[in-house]
Amino acid sequence: xxxxxxxxxxxxxxxxxxxxxxxxxxxxxxxxxxxxxxxxxxxxxxxxxxxxxxxxxxxxxxxxxxxxxxxxxxxxxxxxxxxxxxxxxxxxxxxxxxxxxxxxxxxxxxxxxxxxxxxxxxxxxxxxxxxxxxxxxxxxxxxxxxxxxxxxxxxxxxxxxxxxxxxxxxxxxxxxxxxxxxxxxxxxxxxxxxxxxxxxxxxxxxxxxxxxxxxxxxxxxxxxxxxxxxxxxxxxxxxxxxxxxxxxxxxxxxxxxxxxxxxxxxxxxxxxxxxxxxxxxxxxxxxxxxxxxxxxxxxxxxxxxxxxxxxxxxxxxxxxx
Numbered sequence: 001x002x003x004x005x006x007x008x009x010x011x012x013x014x015x016x017x018x019x020x021x022x023x024x025x026x027x028x029x030x031x032x033x034x035x036x037x038x039x040x041x042x043x044x045x046x047x048x049x050x051x052x053x054x055x056x057x058x059x060x061x062x063x064x065x066x067x068x069x070x071x072x073x074x075x076x077x078x079x080x081x082x083x084x085x086x087x088x089x090x091x092x093x094x095x096x097x098x099x100x101x102x103x104x105x106x107x108x109x110x111x112x113x114x115x116x117x118x119x120x121x122x123x124x125x126x127x128x129x130x131x132x133x134x135x136x137x138x139x140x141x142x143x144x145x146x147x148x149x150x151x152x153x154x155x156x157x158x159x160x161x162x163x164x165x166x167x168x169x170x171x172x173x174x175x176x177x178x179x180x181x182x183x184x185x186x187x188x189x190x191x192x193x194x195x196x197x198x199x200x201x202x203x204x205x206x207x208x209x210x211x212x213x214x215x216x217x218x219x220x221x222x223x224x225x226x227x228x229x230x231x232x233x234x235x236x237x238x239x240x241x242x243x244x245x246x247x248x249x250x251x252x253x254x255x256x257x258x259x260x261x262x263x264x265x266x267x268x269x270x271x272x273x274x275x276x277x278x279x280x281x282x283x284x285x286x287x288x289x290x291x292x293x294x295x296x297x298x299x300x301x302x303x304x305x306x307x308x309x310x311x312x313x314x315x316x317x318x319x320x321x
Contacts, residue, residue: 077106
């Protein structure tokens, strides 16, 4: 089965439970970029992020006996909430390991959706290693945030939607963390529309996948604090997403914190959209050397909108940097 076939199968599986999110033309971003810019509103997905797609596809693909053994995952917030939501649909209460320092609003969201939260480590890669080891020790299923074919195919359904929503699609800009989102989108679109450019972007403070792609091997690197907590942290050695990020993504942008903040502000001021830092990274990328996209339809994937008031309100009222 090709990866594109996996995505089509995932589409059929998750469609009763996941939204086909809107594609919004943004006059303000189009004017600044000098070309047509559209926003893929995954911030309006159930649970507030794209992560629902992959978690749902994985959970629904498990045999009942496997679900009965229990599910363990690791998350900085969005994947955990998605897994909890998918668990509620399938009668599973997942254990969600999160790093110390995870956004309190995201932790509470996981609990509100029925997940059992446990803390371990301070970096997402450390938390993932512990969660995987715990699943192996207890015989439960480990539901990876990105290193899983069903998860990546679920995220790839965004590409399938873009194929039908944007006939003139030329460029897709996607924030990159562990690579499940950008790998899934690229894996599908490069199979059906190979001329579409896929552009990845990461916060300069935590760009492990970008550095790994440039080095030709997965690196173990430290991360600095970033507004883009959804993409922050390390990458699991041997992840299936690496080759997709290396071979199918046309280029990467590194985004500084003031530009991420400006992207979040712009989404609100221009379109009245509340987005999290990882989505702000993608908006900032679209406005980085925009002349390169002249004459092409550009889609910016707004991967999530889960930002707490404790972060959002100071950000919106702070003086511009």
